[in-house]
Amino acid sequence: MNQEKASQTAKSGSVLIVGGGIGGMQAGLDLANSGFMVHMVQKDSSIGGTMVMLDKTFPTGDCSMCMISPKMVEIGRHMNVNIHTLATVTSVEGVPGDFTVKILQKARYVDPNLCTGCGTCEEKCPKKVTSEYEQGLTVRKAIYSLFPQALPNTRVIDRDNCIYFQKGKCRACEKFCTAKAIKFDDTDKEFEIRVGAIILSPGLDRYNPRVRQELGFERWPNVVTSLQFERILSASGPYRGEVKRPGDGKHPKKVAWIQCVGSRDSHNANPWCSSVCCMYATKQAIIAKEHDGRIDPTIFYMEMRAFGKDFDKYVDRAKKEFGVTYRRAMVSAVREEPGTGNLLLRFAQENGVLKDELFDLVVLSIGFQPHTDAEAFAKIFGIEPNKYRFAKTTHFNPVDTSRPGVYVTGIYQGPKDIPETVMQGSAVAARAMALLGEARGTEIKVKELPPERDVKEEEPRIGLFVCHCGINIAQTVDVKKVAEVGASLPGVAHSESMLYACAQDSQDKIKKLVKEKNLNRVVVASCTPRTHEPLFQDTIRDAGLNKYLFELADIREQCSWCHMGQREVATKKAMDIVRMNVAKARLLQPVETGSVGVTPAALIIGGGIAGMVTALSLADQGYHAHVVEKENELGGLIKNLYRTLDGSNVQPYLKDTVSRVTAHPNIIIHLGTEVQKTDGFVGNFKTTLSNGEGFDHGAIVIATGGVEYQPTEYHFGENERVITQRELEKRLAMAGPRSRERYVMIQCVGSREEPHNYCSRICCQDAVKNAITIKEKAPDAQVIILYRDIRTYGLREDYYKKARDLGVLFMLYKEDKKPVVEKKGYGLSVKAFDYLLGKEIAMEADYVVLSTGLRPHPTSEKVGVMYKLTRNTDGYFLEAHVKLRPVDFPSEGIFIAGLAHAPKNLDETISQAQAAAGRAGVLLSHERLGVSGIISKHNRDLCMSCLTCFRLCPFGSPFIDTDGKVSHNEVKCVGCGICASVCPMKAFQVNNFRDDQIVAMIDALTESAS
């Protein structure tokens, strides 16, 4: 009955996101950028989640904060996102499309509209409290912000530790707050909102190793958790990035990592594998070594689970370039050497000999586990938890919870890495868009702007505003003097200093002055353009000025912060910086930003499961999807897949998907044909197929998939008893195993060795799945798996345990001592070396089963060239950003899903396919695409078509036009400036960064110097 009731009342056009980590943020941005109002509920005082605590990330070593803060700024300023911090959901009623949610928001005691986040209150607050963010390594104050880049960076008072709240004295923060933002009488608030869909991204707790006293955490001071070590490594951490040990502050030389603390331990801790610890330990070892070359890292591990893209190469680099010692032996206890604070670890070496080794610092690689209130959390949202209190989902709908309309992303669905979380973020966005398709755009706010004043002919009249930024600038730079000297610069019509240029009142003042004094250019001297330039540009646009008539001079990051305390020099430098930006401002021209139409349809190359799921999701969102499949039928690789690891039946799912795709009105299927040519640019592609058909579309999704590696090793092909896992699976599905049959499986065939040094990620699952099937049907069958690392990561670890319980024998082999397979009578003999017994084992087998890996699809090369998409050394397409844009390409409008990106399991392919549909959905949801103002302009008269720009531009915007000469497609241009720097005839100039402007800045600097 509820179903029809919902359809009578109009669906809500807003979505609730519970949890402000990277998964929630990705979903929030995708939804807000495609016409949905987002309510984000976060229980901490700032969004960011776990990722903001990390220093660097694997496998690229990107700094975590640099990746996440632009997203935080974007979501913080987004008109269609309301962030409710210190808030939790207390109840949820209703049906998909029409949920009523009650939210309890704890008092913050600081008024967000007044507080500018200057930090004076925090400095003056006398009460010190151990900092949870810094994992207890250092202290924070009773009034604090979670971390320097917190968002919102309004401070919050910790009621339990604030002297005023506990003893009624102090109120120091109120005394020193110039913005008068402290409100001791603030109260908890409860309010209700109506949403159409709910997305759960609450993340997880980290395992607290205190319960395992033998590891010595909080007992021996130099035993730290891996998250504490992240803070130790981080430049904003307690030791400012200097690798010291908490015990005595000394620089540790020998550092040990102990893996699987709290994971893969059904006896004393959590039975699942937390998926990320192997890789973050490797990264921490490398980064530590970069900080301090004398560090000698050792990692004690059980299995090195480097299953992701380029992970194996990263581990190899750790071994070869950074001298990280990997010991495949677990430590039983961590004892402390009395007096020195060093730690004694005992372990078994490969040859069995026990060794004691002293370490200066021990890092416990802790895993994840659901929040302590996971049960209550699940009850509030009415969803079913699985037996480990994660959100229960199915293999074929990895982001749908048990309750329709409620979706889950991130580690609350199961331990995973950041890229998979971001993928699921976009996937749940797609699911919500599909559910609330017709309510798109019904609840979002659109801003009206006054007409732009034409200032082309006017003499430059520049308004200069120099900011104190509380103490951040004024403490080192004489801001008043800079403003005074600035006033005398040619073209400056008004100059003054301001306490906080970014504060709301200063914004209003600037708007008033622009109108009163008829200013036609504005220069603000304050902080980094990265975070605040869009803010000021919108302000002067509100005053009727073209937003590109603005210059931000950074006198904080590039002046006061790095010349702390040197007052005269810093002030002189600030004046130089201001003079340069004013000189450039004089030459600023208004820039029109055009826009292009968007065809609400997508081209999906590849009719495998990835292509089909993307097509269905886009079609449900109301867009047309053209599926182009080379073969004569849909299905791709999973045609010969029967069961998934958790036993779900694949063939019925495939048939159902194929029938839904063929039946869907919005999906047009082109079989037995390939893409001939694609012209146009994002939003306006035109594709012709090899069978002559052609159509327009706004987005492209690459789902070319992959192929199974056809092995040549181990006599495959010569002896019909040497088969692949696929053939075994088919055989088991048809005939089933006979009792006492003997199977020997060999892992990593064609993977993890040059020239294919990558893990194909699915073969361990296949082997364990088939082994379980055999042993369940024929308990007395012999199943031996010869492996290098069993990589059943995440919740798949249960099946590795199940296989062992059923009596499957697992034997380690190493790359330099591969198993030897020979014919013996009717069957086969297999010889392998057992490292525990230190001797060779001879086995017999009726079947040797090779776990073969995956290879990129042969068409990847052609498709790559066609769309200028680069591929990594293994031949898989290179996504825009390995961590935060795993589904996009650098050039706009092209997305990727499935095996074409990298080997992955079926449920991960489905997540990525839904994510691609989400990202494409965001693009197609716009009628028109605004083109950024800061792009390159091409002067065809000067251009002699030397093609240098054509060859260098990564986005393919210069192209050979019909008249044989080079033209420039401004829509594809992202303004990176490569063409402008190489053009011999200076035919390219980037708006706001023209040669004359930059030369003017340089002259302004050099004049004053001489």
Added chain:
Amino acid sequence: MTIPAHEYDPEKARSLMNEVSERSGQNLSACYQCRRCAAGCPVGEETGYVTPDRLIRMIALGDRRAALENELVWRCVSCYTCGTRCPNDIQTARITETLKKMAKEAHLEPLRPKIADFHSSFLESGVRWGRVNEMEFMGIYEMKGALKNMKRKDFKAIAEELKTQTDFGLTMLKHKRMHMGLLMSKGRKEIQKLQKKAKKQRGK
């Protein structure tokens, strides 16, 4: 000299695994060779590096001879560190205890006769009197040791053992720690009957 390859026979391996698993109550096949037990075993160095993980491996690969005749079976002090910390909850100390019994049933000469004699003398004394009489069971234990040395004509060892025991006895006397009386429990008959009954059942 390369050690000869071990021929893996699935039937033999499974029967050994089942027997040891059942009698020790431990699910040996759950082991994923993390070697935490080896690192934690206090007598690891004394047993020629036959550590719990390698013992389980011998059983898993059906190497019955190696499993029954190694130092760990005898020198394990049953401190249960291995089992307490094993991520797969395998109490190898229970396995060594089971292997001791299986070795005895297979009439294999214990690698450490002193240990075997000690525990058998202790238990016999406990069952005989209902309570263990230290002087008596130590006497029997020393006698068994002396008999073995006599067979091996190792008189020096007998003399040495005699000397240490007398010195020890004297210090115990000096500190008034030597208990002279005979400890007994009247209800020991019930224990003896239970023992006979169990032996009969096992015999079937």
Added chain:
Amino acid sequence: MIVAKRKPIEEIKEMLKGYKKVLNVGCGTCVSVCLVGGEKEVNILNAELEIARKMEDNPIEMGAISVERQCDREFLAALDDKVGEYEAVMSMACGVGIQFLAERFPDKPVLPAVNTAGLSVNQGIGWYEERCRSCGDCVLGWTAGICPVTMCAKGLYNGPCGGTNKGSCEINPDQPCAWFMIYERLLRQGRLDLIMRVHPANDWQNIGPRTLVQPGYSKPDNAGQKK
């Protein structure tokens, strides 16, 4: 296109040693396309020279101008009123441009800033490979489109010489033997018989600068006077 390589700065400084004011003339076609003589490169060279000379306390004033092509006198007209102010003129065009400039201003020293390096294809950004020595009597029709004069180290008309070794030239294993390539391609095209044709030696006898008149056009009778 014609390609050239910039002369080392020492050699250019040596040539300009005696001059205080020099006009540097760029050319907007071939040398711009091959990234050696365009407007950008003129400014870069001028900057190098001014800084170098300033450091030797013997400052030089460098003028900068780029014309569309230095091999058309109409484009050189733009320099007529400029050249006078300068003691010397430097040209970054190819050999043709430099000489045409010198002919136009015979009383001013015209100095080359680049070494012209022949007619080349553009293999990649900033990477060029010669294909034609413009010998004036093209045999490509009989050598499957591979020029023996340019591509063969000895420029043989009737190769290969005895030195081919497994497809490489005897002088350098990385240098493919032109005649081996010719043989291969002719074979593939089924025109292998052409390789047996004996081509008479080219008439290299001491010819001066060649003049060429396109069909349908004629040399005006007053040619030869200075314009």
Added chain:
Amino acid sequence: MDIAYYPGCSLKSSSAIYDVQNQRVFEALGIHLKEIPDWNCCGATSAGKVDDFLAIAMPARNLGIAEATGLGEMIIPCSACYSRTLVAQCQLEKNPELKETINAELSKKISGKIKISSILEVLLSAVESGMVAQQAQKKLKGLKPACYYGCMQTRFPFKVPVPDNVENPQGMEKVLKAIGIQSLDWSYKTDCCGASSAVNDEDAADALMARIMKDAVARGANCFVVTCPMCQFNLDSQQNRFGPKHGIRERLPVFFITEILGLAMGMGVEELQIDRHLTDSTKLLKELKLI
């Protein structure tokens, strides 16, 4: 308050001093130890190694006797007996058919109603009730004990409820803290002392005990405090053997926790028979002017 008391064979022979101390200290704390009549040997580790059935049957009989006394709780000071009896009770609970066969032969049947407590559980309840602080007034300044639990106090062959932290037990520390003694943290609290191997496998036992001793000495402990007679006897009697073998010159007295409590209650050294240690323990007490 009355409580059933199972001394075990060693408390009636080589570690009789511990039996004496238990009686006196608990009496002073108002806890009357009622020794269960005609108890038999619990089989200790030997039963576990030789005969699984007896390992359950022997302590089972004691359980029967204890339940027959009608008391709700039984204290077992010796770690081995405590472990064996607790394990037997849990195994019988889990295995009704085994319970059947054993009960058949026992005069006093088992129904599993009695709580088996280690000495520390009982002492801690006395600490909570304030009796310990009230009785043990004397300040034993200068004692820097390393509390040594051995392996059988917190680790068992089968799943049983463990009242203290398995890897870092704090029972003794709490009791000592209640009488003003601060014990130090060290890495070998629950390592094994070798038990019977001190007699039948000297090298192994000496290596174990040496490691324990070295860490305690390096931590600056001036004595051990233990609850298990086996550990006490081994460390006390073998220091002169493994010390020279492993280059340890220091000798540390090995006090029972009951000895420390007794002293704090003003009892004398002879009364508590502390003078009967094999490694001299009175020298330290004199130096610290505690006796």
